[in-house]
Amino acid sequence: xxxxxxxxxxxxxxxxxxxxxxxxLLEKGAAKIYAGARSTPALEELLQIDRVRIIxxxxxxxxxxxxxxxxxxxxxxxxxxxxxxxxxxxGLLEPHAMEAARAEMEVNYFGTLxxxxxxxxILARRGNGAIxxxxxxxGLVNLPVNGSYCASKAAGHSLIQxxxxxxxxxxxxxVGIYPGPVDTSMTAGQAMPKATSMQVAGAIIAGxxxxxxxxxxxxxxxDVQRKxxxxxxxxxxxxxxxxxxx
Ligand SMILES: NC(=O)c1ccc[n+]([C@@H]2O[C@H](COP(=O)([O-])OP(=O)(O)OC[C@H]3O[C@@H](n4cnc5c(N)ncnc54)[C@H](OP(=O)(O)O)[C@@H]3O)[C@@H](O)[C@H]2O)c1
Numbered sequence: 001x002x003x004x005x006x007x008x009x010x011x012x013x014x015x016x017x018x019x020x021x022x023x024x025l026l027e028k029g030a031a032k033i034y035a036g037a038r039s040t041p042a043l044e045e046l047l048q049i050d051r052v053r054i055i056x057x058x059x060x061x062x063x064x065x066x067x068x069x070x071x072x073x074x075x076x077x078x079x080x081x082x083x084x085x086x087x088x089x090x091g092l093l094e095p096h097a098m099e100a101a102r103a104e105m106e107v108n109y110f111g112t113l114x115x116x117x118x119x120x121x122i123l124a125r126r127g128n129g130a131i132x133x134x135x136x137x138x139g140l141v142n143l144p145v146n147g148s149y150c151a152s153k154a155a156g157h158s159l160i161q162x163x164x165x166x167x168x169x170x171x172x173x174x175v176g177i178y179p180g181p182v183d184t185s186m187t188a189g190q191a192m193p194k195a196t197s198m199q200v201a202g203a204i205i206a207g208x209x210x211x212x213x214x215x216x217x218x219x220x221x222x223d224v225q226r227k228x229x230x231x232x233x234x235x236x237x238x239x240x241x242x243x244x245x246x
Contacts, residue, residue: 001208001211003030003205004030005029006031008034010025011083011115013083014035014039014043016186021083021205022046023046023201024198026053034070035054036061037056037059038058038060039058057070057074061115062110062111064114067114067115067118071122074119074122077122078123078130079131079132081133083134085107085134088148089145089190091147101151105151107152109155112159116133120170124172128172130172130174131173132177133160134177135156135176136153137216139154142236173211175208176214178216178225179221180195180218180219180220183196183197184197204217
């Protein structure tokens with residue numbers, strides 16, 4: 001997909017990977033970027049880069065009226081980037097795990113699904129549009145310390161495959177993005193090697209431009225994906241061993 005001149009909506013654009021994607025898309029020559037955020041003041045720093053091409057959009061993907069309003073406001077999009085997500089960083093058997101699991105499913109699965117459903121007719125009408133969903137490499141293998149987040153991203157992975165098939169006849173491409181650890185507020189305080197959000201955004205844009213259906217935008221996700229293809233059980237066991245002592 002040639003991103004030059006395109007109109008793009010990025011959800012969760014108020015920080016982290018979302019902000020980096022907006023910056024990188026501007027550099028690639030996008031004509032208009034709708035930057036979605038639950039609270040638009042969070043976009044102020046981003047807007048200072050280009051108040052003409054960046055349009056703030058108040059968007060909470062878990063609120064049907066908010067999703068519907070965004071679809072009305074952004075009815076000229078060529079590319080929808082479903083980036084918004086939450087991670088409560090919790091194991092499945094921890095005391096508040098049910099509440100965390102529901103909250104993560106609400107955003108990472110149901111919210112993303114609602115966005116796909118709202119924008120599918122718009123993209124289908126435009127003919128050759130695309131949806132790119134930011135999933136996670138730990139949507140493909142469970143990391144127990146983030147057990148319920150992984151389950152919600154696994155649902156997100158299945159969602160990508162399903163809407164890809166449903167939208168193919170309309171000529172709408174559906175791209176899955178599977179990052180490893182990235183240095184954003186989501187991983188704050190977690191000591192581990194992390195890619196920067198700008199590195200990941202750059203790799204995502206390169207993958208989109210290249211027409212990739214699945215994007216592994218950092219060395220760790222590339223490595224895990226290779227191992228998952230070769231020996232999935234071994235990867236499951238390797239990740240299962242990363243469980244902290246209680
Ligand atoms: N960081 C990583 O290591 C990593 C790895 C793999 C995948 N990912 C995925 O990458 C995406 C971006 O995460 P990030 O690392 O950049 O973390 P982040 O800085 O916490 O960004 C997440 C964004 O999602 C927004 N959001 C949360 N709930 C929302 C809702 N109901 N409606 C609309 N927006 C909502 C947040 O907005 P508020 O500021 O209003 O909360 C925030 O802007 C997520 O889907 C995440 O799961 C991250």
